[in-house]
Amino acid sequence: MGHHTFDIDQAENLEDEGRYRYLSAEEFRSLVRPADGETLADLGSGTGFYTDLIAPDIERLYAVDVQAEMHEYYREKGLPESVETVTADVADLPVADDELDGAFSTMTYHEFVGDDALAELARVIRPGGRLVVVDWSARGDGESGPPVEEREDLSAAAGALADAGFRVTRGEERNETFLVAAIRS
Numbered sequence: 001m002g003h004h005t006f007d008i009d010q011a012e013n014l015e016d017e018g019r020y021r022y023l024s025a026e027e028f029r030s031l032v033r034p035a036d037g038e039t040l041a042d043l044g045s046g047t048g049f050y051t052d053l054i055a056p057d058i059e060r061l062y063a064v065d066v067q068a069e070m071h072e073y074y075r076e077k078g079l080p081e082s083v084e085t086v087t088a089d090v091a092d093l094p095v096a097d098d099e100l101d102g103a104f105s106t107m108t109y110h111e112f113v114g115d116d117a118l119a120e121l122a123r124v125i126r127p128g129g130r131l132v133v134v135d136w137s138a139r140g141d142g143e144s145g146p147p148v149e150e151r152e153d154l155s156a157a158a159g160a161l162a163d164a165g166f167r168v169t170r171g172e173e174r175n176e177t178f179l180v181a182a183i184r185s
């Protein structure tokens with residue numbers, strides 16, 4: 001199990017476009033590579049800030065968040081047609097085996113990481129399906145984001161994903177953040 005959950009009273013901050021300095025809209029789209037007809041999931045979708053970038057290009061996008069209040073915020077902002085909100089813990093998803101063509105998660109991995117959550121991702125993402133994780137890195141200096149001691153780094157995340165049944169295809173430590181892309185074996 002990861003660390004504490006993002007404070008709903010701070011939800012407005014998730015809509016700040018200054019966040020693109022850590023992960024731009026263009027880079028994010030190119031990492032997720034949404035394709036027509038796919039079913040994807042956003043793990044810890046919050047207000048839908050990054051979800052909205054993917055939603056127009058796919059058939060179905062599960063916005064998964066453990067806090068119903070985040071989904072309320074997203075609904076008030078306006079849910080894209082392809083987005084279905086799912087109030088659930090990543091460790092216990094109401095999704096069938098191999099149902100997902102892929103999943104992604106932005107700035108949330110440290111909140112859900114644990115054996116149960118990673119086993120659940122291996123269950124719901126089909127073989128050959130993809131997973132993209134961008135999160136605050138323990139190698140960062142804490143200028144933004146959660147306390148450094150609550151974070152993972154690339155090496156820990158890549159190792160945990162490999163142990164859970166994913167083949168890591170790309171990994172980077174960057175400014176305050178890390179990026180891992182993987183394929184379900």
Ligand SMILES: C[S@@+](CC[C@H](N)C(=O)[O-])C[C@H]1O[C@@H](n2cnc3c(N)ncnc32)[C@H](O)[C@@H]1O
Pocket residue numbers: 005006014043044045046047048049050064065066067070088089090091105106107108111112
């Ligand atoms: C830091 S916010 C990031 C939201 C969004 N990914 C973004 O980048 O704008 C983390 C979100 O993950 C959700 N969350 C935390 N732990 C979770 C878990 N175990 N399962 C599902 N959602 C979780 C929180 O409620 C919160 O909305």
